[in-house]
Amino acid sequence: MSTLLHIDSSPRAASVSSRLTAAFAAKWKQQHPAGTVVHHNTSHENIPYLSEAAVDAFFTPAAGLTAEQKRVLATSDRLVDELLAADVIVLGVPMWNLSIPASLKAWIDLIVREGRTFAFTPNGVVPLVPPGKRVFVFSARGGAYPAGTPFHSLDHQEAYLRTILGILGLAEIEFIHAEHQSDAPGAAAEGLARAEHALAALAA
Numbered sequence: 646m647s648t649l650l651h652i653d654s655s656p657r658a659a660s661v662s663s664r665l666t667a668a669f670a671a672k673w674k675q676q677h678p679a680g681t682v683v684h685h686n687t688s689h690e691n692i693p694y695l696s697e698a699a700v701d702a703f704f705t706p707a708a709g710l711t712a713e714q715k716r717v718l719a720t721s722d723r724l725v726d727e728l729l730a731a732d733v734i735v736l737g738v739p740m741w742n743l744s745i746p747a748s749l750k751a752w753i754d755l756i757v758r759e760g761r762t763f764a765f766t767p768n769g770v771v772p773l774v775p776p777g778k779r780v781f782v783f784s785a786r787g788g789a790y791p792a793g794t795p796f797h798s799l800d801h802q803e804a805y806l807r808t809i810l811g812i813l814g815l816a817e818i819e820f821i822h823a824e825h826q827s828d829a830p831g832a833a834a835e836g837l838a839r840a841e842h843a844l845a846a847l848a849a
């Protein structure tokens with residue numbers, strides 16, 4: 646049975662990124678009627694920031710964890726389990742201040758786990774997430790950051806997500822951007838229509 650991990654991160658009811666991920670999830674469910682969808686909206690859930698106790702527990706070998714450290718790691722363990730169990734991952738990501746919402750960063754800080762999703766080795770960092778998972782990122786942004794323009798280098802969203810997910814072994818990532826969402830209504834509608842067109846063409 647297939648599993649889709651569906652993560653949204655916009656707090657807005659009228660969110661464009663969440664609208665696109667919802668359409669993606671509906672399409673995926675049609676193609677995988679017996680499949681399971683695990684859904685979170687990081688901005689609606691209290692995803693904890695890393696505390697000192699959590700950082701200490703992250704770097705304590707599993708055999709030496711105290712009961713209290715296991716309790717501190719419980720949310721991270723659950724989110725890592727969800728990631729490892731997923732066949733397909735879809736992220737809805739508003740561009741905020743050229744990057745991602747803090748709540749999504751909080752989720753990332755809990756799934757990037759030494760010994761579970763990546764490992765330090767004498768040859769450097771190696772990924773521990775099994776290969777073959779596909780990742781789709783639907784971003785919505787007020788402007789546009791196309792390659793070949795001076796704006797491209799300001800897009801710290803796609804570059805960051807590609808890099809951090811790639812470190813875990815999630816290398817098959819497709820980005821679909823709904824651009825111009827803060828521009829004139831016609832441009833915003835066209836930006837959304839382009840993203841919906843790209844979504845329709847995806848083989849999920």
Ligand SMILES: Cc1cc2nc3c(=O)[nH]c(=O)nc-3n(C[C@H](O)[C@H](O)[C@H](O)COP(=O)(O)O)c2cc1C
Pocket residue numbers: 655656657659660661662663738739740741742743744785786787788789826827
């Ligand atoms: C706090 C905040 C910061 C934003 N920063 C940017 C930005 O740096 N660049 C940009 O193009 N749009 C920016 N926007 C516009 C959003 O990316 C745009 O409204 C997008 O549609 C939000 O995604 P959502 O519709 O899924 O909530 C920002 C919006 C907010 C609320």
